[in-house]
Amino acid sequence: xxxxxxxxxxxxxxxxxxxxxxxxxxxxxxxxxxxxxxxxxxxxxxxxxxxxxxxxxxxxxxxxxxxxxxxxxxxxxxxxxxxxxxxxxxxxxxxxxxxxxxxxxxxxxxxxxxxxxxxxxxxxxxxxxxxxxxxxxxxxxxxxxxxxx
Numbered sequence: 001x002x003x004x005x006x007x008x009x010x011x012x013x014x015x016x017x018x019x020x021x022x023x024x025x026x027x028x029x030x031x032x033x034x035x036x037x038x039x040x041x042x043x044x045x046x047x048x049x050x051x052x053x054x055x056x057x058x059x060x061x062x063x064x065x066x067x068x069x070x071x072x073x074x075x076x077x078x079x080x081x082x083x084x085x086x087x088x089x090x091x092x093x094x095x096x097x098x099x100x101x102x103x104x105x106x107x108x109x110x111x112x113x114x115x116x117x118x119x120x121x122x123x124x125x126x127x128x129x130x131x132x133x134x135x136x137x138x139x140x141x142x143x144x145x146x147x148x149x
Contacts, residue, residue: 008035
């Protein structure tokens with residue numbers, strides 16, 4: 001459907017069969033002007049940055065929150081994500097999202113703050129399997145819900 005706009009001048013060519021030449025040129029000129037305006041709007045829209053999708057969270061900042069079992073999470077837009085980082089992290093610390101792997105975010109501290117509870121590096125740098133367990137468990141629960149279990 002969106003490609004039909006590109007063929008608008010071609011679709012307007014039959015006006016030359018049905019109208020007199022001066023009227024057909026006027027109508028066809030109007031179709032060309034409208035087509036050009038639509039092309040410009042499409043090009044402007046294609047250059048705008050994406051605001052949604054699975055990777056829209058990359059580059060966002062938020063504060064870390066505690067999760068059960070001594071894990072850390074990041075709450076952004078009402079969603080809670082598990083996090084991984086190469087640096088030690090603290091609850092309440094502001095972090096920036098670098099990457100998303102499944103349901104786990106790879107983050108980096110955006111600023112350090114004093115007086116916060118520090119987690120050991122081994123918990124802050126959770127391996128990929130820790131994030132995968134959460135992701136796999138979520139998928140398993142969805143499969144069980146669909147099969148009636």
